[in-house]
Amino acid sequence: MAKPLGYSRQQIWLHWGIAVLILFQIVFGESMAEAWDAFTETGATQMTLLVWGHIIAGVAVLLFALWRLYLRAARGVPAPIAGQPRLQVVAGEAVHWIFYAIMIGAPLTGMAAWYGGVLQAGEVHGTVKPVIVALLAVHVLAALYHQVIKKDGLLLRMWRAQG
Numbered sequence: 399m400a401k402p403l404g405y406s407r408q409q410i411w412l413h414w415g416i417a418v419l420i421l422f423q424i425v426f427g428e429s430m431a432e433a434w435d436a437f438t439e440t441g442a443t444q445m446t447l448l449v450w451g452h453i454i455a456g457v458a459v460l461l462f463a464l465w466r467l468y469l470r471a472a473r474g475v476p477a478p479i480a481g482q483p484r485l486q487v488v489a490g491e492a493v494h495w496i497f498y499a500i501m502i503g504a505p506l507t508g509m510a511a512w513y514g515g516v517l518q519a520g521e522v523h524g525t526v527k528p529v530i531v532a533l534l535a536v537h538v539l540a541a542l543y544h545q546v547i548k549k550d551g552l553l554l555r556m557w558r559a560q561g
């Protein structure tokens with residue numbers, strides 16, 4: 399299958415929509431952690447607005463990520479920007495795939511803990527925040543490096559749809 403020239407409008411909306419939802423999870427995740435502590439200590443379930451928000455945003459990330467994977471398979475993604483060292487291309491792709499693992503693994507471990515009462519899944523889920531923050535730092539710095547230093551228009555690829 400020939401690679402498309404750029405990302406489609408749907409792929410771009412899904413990318414930024416998921417980014418906003420994940421940011422919400424990072425900023426307000428503490429409320430879910432508090433509700434989880436209360437549940438494991440007393441068995442009481444506190445369904446506050448932020449707890450509902452965490453569950454709905456998390457499940458949305460899972461569904462949107464699956465949709466994105468479908469689009470990757472059905473339509474494809476553009477080839478890496480030409481002229482980059484091989485290692486840089488591999489590192490960029492590795493970060494993208496680890497992000498996919500998180501977009502799917504985080505909601506699944508969260509649900510296994512919350513709905514299935516699997517304590518170990520809760521422990522794994524509780525470590526997701528620093529991993530996302532570190533990956534995001536690398537991802538954003540790489541995008542800015544391309545945009546500001548290399549001036550190869552990488553950021554625009556995730557902004558303007560192309561066939």
Ligand code: HEM
Pocket residue numbers: 420423424427428430431432434452453455456457459460500501504505506507508509510511512513520521523524525526527
């Ligand atoms: C992309 C999806 C998700 C992300 C990025 C995410 C992220 C987070 C973060 C950052 C925390 C706070 C951790 C802390 O400060 O200790 C947290 C806690 C928690 N989340 Fe999620 N979450 C997601 C989806 C879900 C879903 C769908 C559920 C369940 C329905 C869920 C259930 C929980 C539970 C039970 C905790 C408390 C666990 C603990 O603190 O060990 N999460 N989540």
Ligand code: HEM
Pocket residue numbers: 409413416417418420421466470475478479490493494495497498534537538541542552553554555556
């Ligand atoms: C948690 C938030 C984010 C996640 C999970 C994420 C994930 C991804 C993934 C998986 C890709 C690969 C393309 C695809 O499969 O659709 C990608 C591409 C991209 N992301 Fe993000 N991203 C996030 C936030 C950001 C932010 C804040 C920026 C802005 C600086 C950004 C800029 C880009 C760019 C420019 C590309 C295109 C790279 C290329 O074409 O090689 N992302 N992102």
